[in-house]
Amino acid sequence: TREIQLASRPHGRPVPANFRLAESPLPELQDGQVLVRNLYISVDPYMRGRMNDVKSYSAPFALDAALDGGAVGEIIASRAEGRAVGDTVVHSLGWREYAVLDAAATTPARTDLAPASAFLGALGMTGLTAYAGLLKVAEFKPGEVVFVSGAAGAVGSLVGQIAKAMGASRVIGSAGSPEKVARLLELGFDAAFNYHDGPVAEQLAAAAGERGIDVYFDNVGGEHLEAALSALTVGGRVAMCGAISQYNSTEPTPAPRNLMQAIGKQLTLKGFLVGGYWQHMAEFVEAMSGWLADGTVRYDETVVDGLENAPQAFMDLLDGANTGKMLVRL
Numbered sequence: 001t002r003e004i005q006l007a008s009r010p011h012g013r014p015v016p017a018n019f020r021l022a023e024s025p026l027p028e029l030q031d032g033q034v035l036v037r038n039l040y041i042s043v044d045p046y047m048r049g050r051m052n053d054v055k056s057y058s059a060p061f062a063l064d065a066a067l068d069g070g071a072v073g074e075i076i077a078s079r080a081e082g083r084a085v086g087d088t089v090v091h092s093l094g095w096r097e098y099a100v101l102d103a104a105a106t107t108p109a110r111t112d113l114a115p116a117s118a119f120l121g122a123l124g125m126t127g128l129t130a131y132a133g134l135l136k137v138a139e140f141k142p143g144e145v146v147f148v149s150g151a152a153g154a155v156g157s158l159v160g161q162i163a164k165a166m167g168a169s170r171v172i173g174s175a176g177s178p179e180k181v182a183r184l185l186e187l188g189f190d191a192a193f194n195y196h197d198g199p200v201a202e203q204l205a206a207a208a209g210e211r212g213i214d215v216y217f218d219n220v221g222g223e224h225l226e227a228a229l230s231a232l233t234v235g236g237r238v239a240m241c242g243a244i245s246q247y248n249s250t251e252p253t254p255a256p257r258n259l260m261q262a263i264g265k266q267l268t269l270k271g272f273l274v275g276g277y278w279q280h281m282a283e284f285v286e287a288m289s290g291w292l293a294d295g296t297v298r299y300d301e302t303v304v305d306g307l308e309n310a311p312q313a314f315m316d317l318l319d320g321a322n323t324g325k326m327l328v329r330l
């Protein structure tokens, strides 16, 4: 199969030479296994961390071996009960055209609910991250004011729409371009700003007003987190989901200088990994499929064609070229 390998570890921003398109033989199909032809692969910011050789929650990628990550594909051969040729499944051997894996490591995609690609985005890991982060981690309640950064991205756009669907009194989003800001307003955000237009603290204060914010869903870290700490009300909560402004950093980055505000305002800052919330998947799919069916929640996708373009799609993701979920179609 053709696959994308990690050729060298990026220092700072990844460059094309860090990746290699290669061809590897597929293992023979064993009992209990399926052969999947990948249709879409998921392009995710957390992969940047796995390109470094450091111990983290997710093992580093090996050099000169295929990258992996979420994928959705069609079974083209099966030696497993419960999985038939033609089934669409989600699994974690992306970044290659074909994958041989245990049937138990695949999850059937309910393509009666949405197109296959949605199971990497709104109805998959991405959507669950938004749902669980907002409702379980930040313990959002109806009537509250929510601020989300990376708001035009895959997770962020869902966070804002779920908050509105569940009765937020106000949802504020930040993103990196005027087009993205316009899109957020179309999606029902009450206010949105471009963080390149001026200090985040000033723009957030203007959007939040006297009332401030109750929940901050953090995808970005750094200056955004500092601004949110200042805007949070007493008893406010932060769901710490990501810190993409720091993923390419080669030096330690400054902490929020105003962290002390967490004391007086009795804030809760809680980091989370979506893997710890998988037990809510059924509840989430039920809710999200309803919202998608009646148009309460809409999702954007940025689709790049061809496995050979996957490294560029990843680099572009870190630079903000995507609106909604970044996917590679094979």
Ligand code: NDP
Residues within 6 Å of the ligand: 043, 044, 045, 046, 125, 126, 129, 150, 151, 152, 153, 154, 155, 156, 174, 175, 176, 177, 180, 219, 220, 240, 241, 242, 243, 244, 245, 246, 272, 273, 274, 275, 317, 318, 319, 320, 321, 322, 323, 324, 325, 326
């Ligand atoms: P996105 O679709 O949001 O894509 C990444 C976006 O980040 C870009 O489009 C870009 O948008 C923005 N960005 C890049 N650099 C910066 C910067 N310096 N400052 C502000 N924004 C920046 O990706 P996902 O929705 O997949 O992921 C969003 C976040 O959620 C990431 O931090 C990711 O690591 C995290 N995550 C965490 C999970 C968990 O279990 N905790 C699970 C899944 C995702 P722009 O044009 O607006 O700059």
